[in-house]
Amino acid sequence: MNTMTVQAPDPLPELPTLLARLDRLRNADRRAASARMVSVIGHLIGTPLNVIAGRAALMRTGSPTPEAVDENSRRIEEQVERLSQRIRRLIDYFGLVEPTAEQRPLADVLGDCLALYRPVADEAGVTLRVNVSEVGALRVDAALVPLALTTLLSLAIRTAGRGNTVTLTGIERGPKTVLLELSAPGLAPPPGRLDRLEPPEAGVRYDAGALETLWLCLGLAKRSGGSFDVVAEASGTGATIRLECGHG
Amino acid sequence: MLIVEDDDDSREMLGELISAFGHRPLAAANAAEALAHARDQKPDLALIDLGLPVVDGCELARLLRLAMVDTPGLNTRLVALTGYSDGAMRESAGAAGFDAYVVKPIMPEALEALLSA
Numbered sequence: 001m002n003t004m005t006v007q008a009p010d011p012l013p014e015l016p017t018l019l020a021r022l023d024r025l026r027n028a029d030r031r032a033a034s035a036r037m038v039s040v041i042g043h044l045i046g047t048p049l050n051v052i053a054g055r056a057a058l059m060r061t062g063s064p065t066p067e068a069v070d071e072n073s074r075r076i077e078e079q080v081e082r083l084s085q086r087i088r089r090l091i092d093y094f095g096l097v098e099p100t101a102e103q104r105p106l107a108d109v110l111g112d113c114l115a116l117y118r119p120v121a122d123e124a125g126v127t128l129r130v131n132v133s134e135v136g137a138l139r140v141d142a143a144l145v146p147l148a149l150t151t152l153l154s155l156a157i158r159t160a161g162r163g164n165t166v167t168l169t170g171i172e173r174g175p176k177t178v179l180l181e182l183s184a185p186g187l188a189p190p191p192g193r194l195d196r197l198e199p200p201e202a203g204v205r206y207d208a209g210a211l212e213t214l215w216l217c218l219g220l221a222k223r224s225g226g227s228f229d230v231v232a233e234a235s236g237t238g239a240t241i242r243l244e245c246g247h248g
Numbered sequence: 249m250l251i252v253e254d255d256d257d258s259r260e261m262l263g264e265l266i267s268a269f270g271h272r273p274l275a276a277a278n279a280a281e282a283l284a285h286a287r288d289q290k291p292d293l294a295l296i297d298l299g300l301p302v303v304d305g306c307e308l309a310r311l312l313r314l315a316m317v318d319t320p321g322l323n324t325r326l327v328a329l330t331g332y333s334d335g336a337m338r339e340s341a342g343a344a345g346f347d348a349y350v351v352k353p354i355m356p357e358a359l360e361a362l363l364s365a
Contacts, residue, residue, distance in 0.1 A: 039334040043299065046331025046352030047258050054261040057356030061268045079257065 016123040019116060023154050030212040044086045048079040055079075102143070103248045106170065106178065107136030109146050117153045125162035128153075132170030135178050138247040141224045145245055148220040152182050152241055155213050159186035177226060178247045185238035189230055194218050214241075221245060249363060250274045250291040250324070252282040252308065254300050262295065262359075269360050279303035279311065286312055290322045293363065295350075298330040298341065305330070306344035313345040327362060329354065 013021075055072040058064065064072070110132060121128045156166045167183045187210065194214055214230060221228035225246030230239050249271045253259040256277075263273040274289055276282035279300060286294065294312065298305035309326050316322045327348045328341040341349050350362070 035334060039332050039337075042333050042351070043331030047255050049353035051257045051261045053353045053355055054265045054359075058261070058264055058268060061265075061356075075257065075261070 014119075014123075015116075016120040019120050019154075020158075023158070026151075027212065030216065034212055034215075041090065044090070045083055048083040048086070051079045052076050052083075102141075103139035104142040105136065106132060106138050106140050106145070106247070109140060109142070109149065110136070110168075113146055113149045113153060116150060117157060120154070121157045121166065124157055124160070126157050126160045127165040128157075129165055129167040132168065132180075135170035135172050135247075138172065138178050140178065140245055140247050144220045144224045148217045148224075148243055148245075149180070151213055151217060152184075152243065155210060156182055156184035156187065156241070159184060159210070161186045173244060176246055177244055180243045180245070182241040182243070183233075183238065184241055185233075187230070187239045187241075189232040189239040190214060194228065194230065217241075217243065250276065250282060250285055250289070250294040252276045252279070252294060252296040252300065252305070253329070254278060254297065258297070265356060265359060266363065269363055271363055279308040282308055283311060283315060286315060286322060286324060287319055290319075291324050293325045293327060295327050295329050295362075296346075298328050298332065298337065306340050306346075309341070309344040309346050 055076045059069055059072045110130065114128065114130065118128055153166070153168075160166050164185045165183070166185070167181075169181045171179045171181070173179045190211065214228075218228040221243055226244035227242075228244070229242045231242065232239055249266050251259055251262045251266070251273055253262065253275075254277050259275050259277065263275050266273040274285045274291055276285050279302065282294065282296070285291070296305045296308055300308060303311070305328060309328070312324060312326060316324065325348070326346045327350055328346040329350050329352060330337065330341075331352045333351045338349050348362070350358070354362075
């Protein structure tokens with residue numbers, strides 16, 4: 001049997017380099033998973049859509065009898081029901097992941113995220129500013145919020161460009177919600193509302209990995225009882241990412 | 249025109265549509281029926297769903313290509329019909345011997361053009 005020994009490079013790359021590589025892998029993984037999922041959805045809905053399109057064509061081909069029109073209409077209704085059932089099952093399946101019950105103070109969660117990403121920002125020549133003093137004691141979901149925050153910090157730093165500043169501001173929004181606003185001076189706003197957005201037309205590329213990242217965070221925010229949006233800066237360049245999450 | 253599709257609704261609809269476009273449809277729900285029809289009727293074109301049970305569409309295409317070698321007069325254009333649009337599936341279909349690859353839903357006008365080509 002042939003064996004191969006793989007050794008870690010010596011010396012190991014610096015933390016920012018490792019994190020940047022990890023980020024690229026995360027984006028590639030998300031993109032591959034999304035592509036696979038879209039392909040499966042295409043397969044699930046392709047046949048009912050095919051029948052609907054065909055039955056509709058049969059109703060306008062030649063001179064169909066009233067009975068044929070009735071029969072084709074009935075078949076179309078059946079396929080619409082079949083399609084709805086499949087979509088409902090998909091939504092149920094992907095809704096199975098629940099937030100954890102564990103909560104931590106927001107200040108601690110942020111501390112961990114900044115410990116990871118401040119060196120990355122330094123190396124990229126991006127200044128990180130944090131203003132969460134009013135909300136640091138609030139307890140947030142210990143799994144979903146760090147995942148969303150590290151993902152967003154990484155995106156904001158990566159797109160910011162040397163010499164720019166990424167600012168994170170926390171604001172309490174009522175008794176159960178905290179708003180985290182992250183300025184991303186180099187991020188182009190997505191070309192539409194995130195929850196209504198269709199994938200870009202072939203040939204049109206939004207920032208590689210950014211759309212998947214934003215969709216992921218939209219899902220995370222909703223699961224933690226909050227909301228998520230990206231709005232264009234009034235100046236015309238950059239965007240503000242607004243993550244609302246529940247707090248205990 | 250041979251339709252190979254395990255979904256009853258889809259197979260029935262394709263048959264009616266092909267008739268409406270002036271062609272004679274042959275329907276098969278699996279690979280065994282498809283091979284029998286191909287040898288007996290020698291269709292000009294076979295529209296084959298890739299997600300067939302037991303023997304899938306790609307395997308059926310390979311079997312049909314073999315059948316074309318030893319069945320005089322059998323020279324059928326093979327068209328893959330599928331909901332999967334990823335590159336890997338497209339490559340597999342090409343390697344299996346399909347002449348064309350169509351992603352569902354196929355619009356009736358596109359089907360008519362395919363049948364007339």
